[in-house]
Amino acid sequence: MQPAHLEGGFRDVPTEAASAFRQIMTAMAQPGTICDVHGAKPPAPMSPAAGVVVLTLCDPETPFFLSEEFDTEEVRGWITFNTGAPFVAAKDAAFALGRWDALPLDVFPIGVPEYPDRSATLIVEMETLQADVAVLSGPGIEETAKLSLPERAAFQKNALLFPLGLDFIFTCQNRIAALPRTTKVS
Amino acid sequence: MNVMSDPNADRKAWMGLLAKAPAAELARLWADVDVPDYKVLRAPEIGAVMVRGRAGAVGAAFNLGEMTVTRCSLKLACGAVGHGYVQGRDKDHAQTAALVDALMQTDRADALLAAILTPLAALADARKAERASKSAATKVDFFTMVRGED
Numbered sequence: 314m315q316p317a318h319l320e321g322g323f324r325d326v327p328t329e330a331a332s333a334f335r336q337i338m339t340a341m342a343q344p345g346t347i348c349d350v351h352g353a354k355p356p357a358p359m360s361p362a363a364g365v366v367v368l369t370l371c372d373p374e375t376p377f378f379l380s381e382e383f384d385t386e387e388v389r390g391w392i393t394f395n396t397g398a399p400f401v402a403a404k405d406a407a408f409a410l411g412r413w414d415a416l417p418l419d420v421f422p423i424g425v426p427e428y429p430d431r432s433a434t435l436i437v438e439m440e441t442l443q444a445d446v447a448v449l450s451g452p453g454i455e456e457t458a459k460l461s462l463p464e465r466a467a468f469q470k471n472a473l474l475f476p477l478g479l480d481f482i483f484t485c486q487n488r489i490a491a492l493p494r495t496t497k498v499s
Numbered sequence: 500m501n502v503m504s505d506p507n508a509d510r511k512a513w514m515g516l517l518a519k520a521p522a523a524e525l526a527r528l529w530a531d532v533d534v535p536d537y538k539v540l541r542a543p544e545i546g547a548v549m550v551r552g553r554a555g556a557v558g559a560a561f562n563l564g565e566m567t568v569t570r571c572s573l574k575l576a577c578g579a580v581g582h583g584y585v586q587g588r589d590k591d592h593a594q595t596a597a598l599v600d601a602l603m604q605t606d607r608a609d610a611l612l613a614a615i616l617t618p619l620a621a622l623a624d625a626r627k628a629e630r631a632s633k634s635a636a637t638k639v640d641f642f643t644m645v646r647g648e649d
Binding site: 319 | 541542544572574
């Protein structure tokens with residue numbers, strides 16, 4: 314068997330994973346903030362930012378869902394070698410990777426009232442990522458923030474599910490932004 | 500498992516040999532080998548694995564205990580990927596094991612087999628035989644004394 318694409322993980326795992334975690338946490342704690350992340354070179358079509366998120370947050374205990382475009386041997390091989398995360402159907406996923414239109418939002422686990430954390434975090438690959446279009450408010454945002462979300466209705470519906478619901482990380486090249494279930498979109 | 504039908508049986512055998520070999524002995528044998536160009540995919544890192552067993556090799560598996568393992572993965576210039584998983588905390592040992600694993604997939608396999616794996620296998624056999632003979636020397640035959648009741 315010829316090995317698939319295995320290079321492109323963190324070189325200095327503890328340091329790079331810690332600084333990436335800091336960036337991801339900042340993005341999640343202050344929705345709308347766009348953070349730069351570095352250190353991963355995953356195989357196409359994954360963006361470097363999505364690679365950093367996968368390397369930092371996934372391990373053998375986080376079931377992973379790949380949408381069809383990303384479900385290639387190379388991407389699977391890279392994620393398996395670098396994190397050991399198992400691949401599952403959308404209904405069992407803790408993390409999912411795909412473009413907005415390709416993610417079956419109604420299928421992912423949203424947690425249960427006793428354990429709202431048993432929900433999926435979606436890594437959404439974006440063409441562009443900038444501070445415009447949708448207005449965000451809620452915890453972590455002083456007044457309002459703006460983010461170029463792919464749509465509004467789905468996020469409004471998701472926020473209504475609180476404390477259940479999905480969390481989103483948007484990735485574009487080397488940049489990430491996040492939208493937790495607590496954020497109100499208008 | 501049927502060993503004859505396992506396509507990875509040879510690789511399993513040499514990886515097992517490298518994992519259990521004494522680090523010093525492997526380093527001594529490796530010193531005479533030309534080190535090829537390679538790129539590290541996963542720098543040597545230390546972790547623990549759970550060793551499982553079955554009483555008498557039958558029945559349900561139980562957790563025997565954790566042991567320290569060091570692993571390393573690298574890729575040669577020709578594209579062969581080698582993985583090294585060795586017991587203990589010796590990072591050089593893991594890296595050498597990964598290099599041997601990678602080279603065993605290239606046309607240098609025969610040379611490596613003669614230079615490294617055959618001596619290591621001989622050493623492992625000798626140790627096993629020595630241990631077996633030491634324990635054989637302490638074997639006790641039990642028998643019942645005639646108690647002289649009649």
